[in-house]
Amino acid sequence: MRVIVLGAGVTGITTAYYLTKDGHEVTVIDRKPGAGLETSFANGGIVCRLTASPWASPNVPKMLLKYIFRDDAPYTFRLRPDFRQMMWAIQFLKNCRQSKFEQSKLTALELAEYSFLELEKLRSSEDIEYDQRAEGMIELYKDERSLELANKSAKTLPDKKYHPQMLSIQETIDIEPALTNKDSQYKGALFYSGEETGDAYKFTSLLAERTQQLGAKFCYGENVDRIIINNFHASGIATNKDQYAADAIVVSLGSFSSGLLRQCGIKLPIFPLKGYSITIPIEGQNTAPTHGVHDISRRVVFSRLGNRLRCAGTAELTGFDLSINKKRIDLLTEDAQRVFPDCTSSGSPEPWAGLRPMTPDCLPIIGESRIKNLYLNTGHGSTGWTWSCGSARAISDIINGNFPDINISGLDPERFN
Numbered sequence: 001m002r003v004i005v006l007g008a009g010v011t012g013i014t015t016a017y018y019l020t021k022d023g024h025e026v027t028v029i030d031r032k033p034g035a036g037l038e039t040s041f042a043n044g045g046i047v048c049r050l051t052a053s054p055w056a057s058p059n060v061p062k063m064l065l066k067y068i069f070r071d072d073a074p075y076t077f078r079l080r081p082d083f084r085q086m087m088w089a090i091q092f093l094k095n096c097r098q099s100k101f102e103q104s105k106l107t108a109l110e111l112a113e114y115s116f117l118e119l120e121k122l123r124s125s126e127d128i129e130y131d132q133r134a135e136g137m138i139e140l141y142k143d144e145r146s147l148e149l150a151n152k153s154a155k156t157l158p159d160k161k162y163h164p165q166m167l168s169i170q171e172t173i174d175i176e177p178a179l180t181n182k183d184s185q186y187k188g189a190l191f192y193s194g195e196e197t198g199d200a201y202k203f204t205s206l207l208a209e210r211t212q213q214l215g216a217k218f219c220y221g222e223n224v225d226r227i228i229i230n231n232f233h234a235s236g237i238a239t240n241k242d243q244y245a246a247d248a249i250v251v252s253l254g255s256f257s258s259g260l261l262r263q264c265g266i267k268l269p270i271f272p273l274k275g276y277s278i279t280i281p282i283e284g285q286n287t288a289p290t291h292g293v294h295d296i297s298r299r300v301v302f303s304r305l306g307n308r309l310r311c312a313g314t315a316e317l318t319g320f321d322l323s324i325n326k327k328r329i330d331l332l333t334e335d336a337q338r339v340f341p342d343c344t345s346s347g348s349p350e351p352w353a354g355l356r357p358m359t360p361d362c363l364p365i366i367g368e369s370r371i372k373n374l375y376l377n378t379g380h381g382s383t384g385w386t387w388s389c390g391s392a393r394a395i396s397d398i399i400n401g402n403f404p405d406i407n408i409s410g411l412d413p414e415r416f417n
């Protein structure tokens with residue numbers, strides 16, 4: 001089949017890879033000059049195999065109220081007079097109910113585990129070096145009560161592989177000496193030994209090269225303007241430069257998926273949730289961390305990517321604006337200096353902002369749309385790096401006419417209607 005994949009982020013590229021391996025004639029189209037240059041470029045780097053969790057959780061409404069009007073808020077909703085954004089925010093808050101959160105969390109974890117196994121398979125067949133580390137992740141807590149509650153909550157999951165190890169602050173430092181800090185405010189941590197970290201951009205761009213070697217065609221620098229539909233069948237796409245015919249089309253345009261699909265009468269509640277990162281050079285610093293680290297109170301993650309330390313966080317519902325708010329970057333820099341004072345003071349941080357393509361239940365949308373031959377693999381929100389291989393394997397199976405190896409009924413495009 002001739003398959004067109006729209007979008008060359010980590011979601012589109014993994015999709016193109018599996019489809020090409022499955023024998024399809026694949027064309028990838030992206031407006032950027034290469035792969036992985038938007039949201040997949042400088043994310044937190046955590047492959048959350050054991051900690052994938054929807055952001056719509058019972059403590060979020062309280063947090064939004066607590067930080068309202070504060071510049072240092074981990075999450076900020078700046079609602080504009082936009083009906084669709086308003087509806088999205090209401091749906092998001094509805095998904096914060098305990099019962100809904102627990103259900104979405106199980107779906108998130110199942111997809112994360114499946115995705116991790118697919119990533120492992122991909123690594124064993126392709127030679128892709130992306131500063132990967134498999135040393136686990138440390139979740140830091142500033143007070144004992146929150147630590148104990150989080151430990152108790154993690155242990156309610158029936159499968160023991162999701163149960164973390166609870167550590168005192170000294171035990172945490174024994175595992176990760178880079179956390180040694182006489183002014184540390186942390187009381188302890190949860191340790192998830194099965195987590196990994198890695199550079200999503202390196203992975204995406206190298207996998208794109210490999211997919212091209214396998215025979216896929218890449219059209220960079222082309223903006224997708226329209227999906228061509230006849231009698232409820234998608235038959236091709238029009239870009240600012242050309243038209244392309246196809247037997248199947250996969251939409252993986254991140255936060256821009258819903259705009260294009262609206263033209264075809266498909267309403268998807270995907271909104272951009274802006275986040276920031278800084279990348280700090282740590283060459284020659286032997287006090288840099290090797291584990292993934294998550295400061296729960298600040299909602300900030302750290303990952304070691306070769307000779308760099310990535311620090312990422314914050315969520316702003318502010319539309320499609322990608323400008324960099326200096327205050328946010330200063331806060332991330334302060335976070336990095338507070339947690340890792342020894343290795344972050346000399347290098348100058350590289351700032352970045354990206355738009356997480358977020359659905360109200362914080363789960364991706366995977367499946368065929370109401371329009372025949374038009375498939376969706378999008379809306380991966382805060383966990384797209386983690387879920388990329390599993391989502392891509394699943395949509396490729398669907399296009400091949402097979403049932404995916406994972407139950408994706410909770411990810412169906414129709415669930416919001």
Ligand SMILES: Cc1cc2nc3c(=O)[nH]c(=O)nc-3n(C[C@H](O)[C@H](O)[C@H](O)COP(=O)(O)OP(=O)(O)OC[C@H]3O[C@@H](n4cnc5c(N)ncnc54)[C@H](O)[C@@H]3O)c2cc1C
Pocket residue numbers: 006007008009010011012029030031032035036037038039040041042043044045046047048200222223224225252253254255256257260274275276277301312313353354355356357378379380381382383384385386387
């Ligand atoms: C601060 C931050 C930290 C994060 N940390 C983590 C983490 O630690 N772990 C994790 O698992 N996930 C993390 N994520 C989430 C993850 O980065 C995203 O879910 C993922 O990158 C989404 O990939 P995507 O391919 O769907 O979208 P994108 O990477 O945005 O790709 C979409 C592509 O579509 C193209 N495009 C859009 N519209 C058009 C058009 N009209 N025509 C042509 N091309 C178009 C764009 O150029 C882009 O290349 C984080 C995100 C952010 C912002």
